Amino acid sequence: MNQLAAKGGERTLNRTIRVLVVEDSVFMRRALARRIEEDKRFKVIDTANDGRSGVDKAMRLRPDVVTMDVEMPGMNGIEALKQIVSRSKIPVVMVSGVTEEGARVTLEALRLGAIDFIPKSQGAEHIHQKLMAAVEAGKSVAAPVRPMPVRVPTAKAPAASVAPPVRKARPMTRSISASALLIGSSTGGPPALQKVISALPKNLPVPVLIAQHMPPGFTKALARQLDEASQVSVVEASDGEPLVAGTVYIAPGGQHLRVSKDRKLAVCKDAGESLYKPSVDVLVDSAREVFGRNLIAVMLTGMGHDGSEAFQRLHEVGGYTIAQDQRSCVVWGMPRAVEEANAASEVTPLDDIAQALRGLLRV
Numbered sequence: 001m002n003q004l005a006a007k008g009g010e011r012t013l014n015r016t017i018r019v020l021v022v023e024d025s026v027f028m029r030r031a032l033a034r035r036i037e038e039d040k041r042f043k044v045i046d047t048a049n050d051g052r053s054g055v056d057k058a059m060r061l062r063p064d065v066v067t068m069d070v071e072m073p074g075m076n077g078i079e080a081l082k083q084i085v086s087r088s089k090i091p092v093v094m095v096s097g098v099t100e101e102g103a104r105v106t107l108e109a110l111r112l113g114a115i116d117f118i119p120k121s122q123g124a125e126h127i128h129q130k131l132m133a134a135v136e137a138g139k140s141v142a143a144p145v146r147p148m149p150v151r152v153p154t155a156k157a158p159a160a161s162v163a164p165p166v167r168k169a170r171p172m173t174r175s176i177s178a179s180a181l182l183i184g185s186s187t188g189g190p191p192a193l194q195k196v197i198s199a200l201p202k203n204l205p206v207p208v209l210i211a212q213h214m215p216p217g218f219t220k221a222l223a224r225q226l227d228e229a230s231q232v233s234v235v236e237a238s239d240g241e242p243l244v245a246g247t248v249y250i251a252p253g254g255q256h257l258r259v260s261k262d263r264k265l266a267v268c269k270d271a272g273e274s275l276y277k278p279s280v281d282v283l284v285d286s287a288r289e290v291f292g293r294n295l296i297a298v299m300l301t302g303m304g305h306d307g308s309e310a311f312q313r314l315h316e317v318g319g320y321t322i323a324q325d326q327r328s329c330v331v332w333g334m335p336r337a338v339e340e341a342n343a344a345s346e347v348t349p350l351d352d353i354a355q356a357l358r359g360l361l362r363v
Contacts, residue, residue: 016040017135020063021047022054022080023095024072028120032067032095035124042131051080058084065134066092067118070105078109085113091138093118093130103221110190115330119215133187133303137330176320176360179291180206180243180259184280186213186302188330190222192350193300194229197248199354201363202231206296208248209237209257209265209287211278213302216254223250239267251278258286280307280334284314293318296360298353299338301329308337315343322356323347 019036021044023029033044045063048054052075058066066084070077081092094117096106106117115134118127181204185193189212197208212222220236226248227234237249237257242264249265251257254277258266266286270277284297284307297314299307301324315321321344323335328350338344348356 023069051075091134179294182297184307185300188301207243211283214253219253276306281310284310302334305337312343
């Protein structure tokens, strides 16, 4: 049995992590393998030059994690991903080009069960973090990632048509006089965000601000995907934009999102505030300085501890904070850090978070 040790809000393996690299380009295959093995915790046990070979080797070698290119001849990365997810619990991390089409396909892969993705231009340290998070997800007690249902884009329907089915009674003893809803997420975040945002009603009385850990080039595609699946309007945040109730704003990849004192959005580059860009801590602290306790903040799945300190400060002044529960997380890192800081007003399964928000906001 794998030996696990607690460290920094996640469990990490104390043995060498076995990686299978699937990539059709000889140059990229060698470059990626070289970058992975810069960290002695990782060993590339084999490579494959197309999806079919990748599936065969994954089933035979049973690596701890697979890196999967998207575009390959024959069986492409999406089809190979479907095969691996349907036949095993081996975590798959997609390797993506930073283009509009690459972003769209990458988000589709996350919906289908990939744990995370790595841009092809990413440095070795970031690759190691992503692979470690994927291994953590694969060994987690959480239920395996399930493909999210596809919704055909239609005109925004009336709010009454999107009330989610009640899974169980929730004793709701209070409503919140909130000025905004804040959401933080990382590994496993896009499918979790779709689950929550798609269940919010069109008449939502507050704006929603999201800090999802993502590199530049992907958050616009994420906003478009969520917008097509939701009754609320979802956009990538723009600097100076006024906050509008019923609109969801996603922090642009690689930049921080803040609320300015005149209650507009402020998008800017990192100035040494956080290792994470966009940062949940930066977003929540800025909103608290403007709105005080009149905030609801939700921490979804993710590796690390970004947001835990800001959630604690918000909780201490009377803001309402929700942490996703361990069982429904892909990686129980960021929500765990919130729980361990005693900064969660409630701990809730992913399937029930939207219902909890509707109850708190009385919509």
